[in-house]
Amino acid sequence: MLLEQTISTRGTEPAPETFVLNLGPQHPATHGVLRLKLTMDGEYILRGEPVPGYIHRMHEKMGENRTYAQFLPNTSRIDYLAAMHYTHALVALVERAAGIEVPPRAEYVRVITSELNRISSHLVWFGAYLLDLGGFTPLLYAFDDREKILDLLEAITGARLTYGYYRFGGLANDVDAAFVEGTRAFVTYMQPRLDLYRKLVTDNIILRKRLEDIGPISAEMCRRYGASGPVLRGAGVACDVRRTEPYSVYPSLDFAVPVFPEGDCLARYRVRMEEMAQSLRIIDQALTQLPEGPIQAKVPRVIKLPPGEYYSAVEAARGRFAIRVVSDGKDIPYRVKLRTPSFANLTLFEEASQGMMLPDALALLGSLDLVIPDIDR
């Protein structure tokens, strides 16, 4: 009798016995200090509300209290997995505003290191995502490959994660023959690895069943939420800042923007896997074209931008990262605004996760590839 009643109620509307499930702020699946407040109906999510802010550091206020050069190290610490791209956005902004001509060698090295950083970031995501889904082994492979990139970058930048390698008008250090050879060897090594991952993981029926048709995100949803990067390209839109708002020497390099129209977790997965192959292509070309010459332009000892507003966007590993600086002509920026991809990509989680089963929602969360300091800033 009681059971019949329950079933008949559930047929028309959610059962009255909903409960709130707290996921995080310390939980392996959130990959950082993110909390999810989930209102559940059994295994199904009625409302999944992310609660960020646990590691908020107010980078923007810090920017308004420091000179441009002093703020440069901060840019490596927002999205710590894609430090190169964030530094690139700030140096590009200052160079455009101050009319600094960057030597070609420096721009090529920037592209090479940025794309190495993109691969290492995607490898962390790849390993961690598979771990979320219950596959332990790929993480070990991914970190093994990533280690090779970190060794290469460590040799020229001195750091393994927070590089701070770019300077206004150039680079901190030139690259040597060992780096060029090592990077070539890495490109040769990595291509067959990607084939291996496709055979072992991407074509695996268990992974397919876990990701196909799960967590649909449409292009229209991306537009309303301002989602970008692999999330947007996994919804069928060929939007890549390197293409649409060209910067550095990307226009002279030949690469494809991988797009998968399905909009599910698998599409976002495949975008990132394909992007690693494209990054290898870019690195290969940039190494071939790498010119000799200086790596640093002449820049004033103290950077001061003419009064006005400046905006600069780059394609970071997680999508569109942009800095807006308001200058009043002093050596310290008047206002710094950081537009981060993880923040925008997470805003759509509440709508996208509605009605999903909890394990599927975690697959969706992982497919967004969040880095929490990128949200909290």
Added chain:
Amino acid sequence: MSAVLDSLEAAFREGLPAARCERPDPGVHGGHLEVQVAPGEVVGATQILDRHGFAIDAITGWTDRHGRLEGLCDFFHFTAWEHVAVRTRVPRDLPELPSIAGVYAGANWHERETHEFFGIRFRGHPNLTPLLLPEDATYHPLRKDFSGVA
């Protein structure tokens, strides 16, 4: 000159004659169109951008040297390099703006952030609670008179 921007500017002239449009040099400033509107016209301006297929980039604010607050919405386009900023002055004694969360769902969090950092209230916002600051925060750290030593 891009067709999207021309059609956008024409739509602004027709729909919001009081709005001032400016085109900075994107090679230096990185933006393409700056639109200054009155606080009451923010939603109308946003709807025009929505019809032209723009995506929301970010919402923020800033205080100028005279302590005047300004609200700022950035928009970008998926397939073209078209960056549009919509600006509006906010009275300091009654810092209120209409919420655009009804037009762009993603504005929800950006407005919560702007509210806690600058103290700009967004009328019609579904849940205007602190996002990144503690729940009981009563200060607005990005106002220039807030002396946080960072």
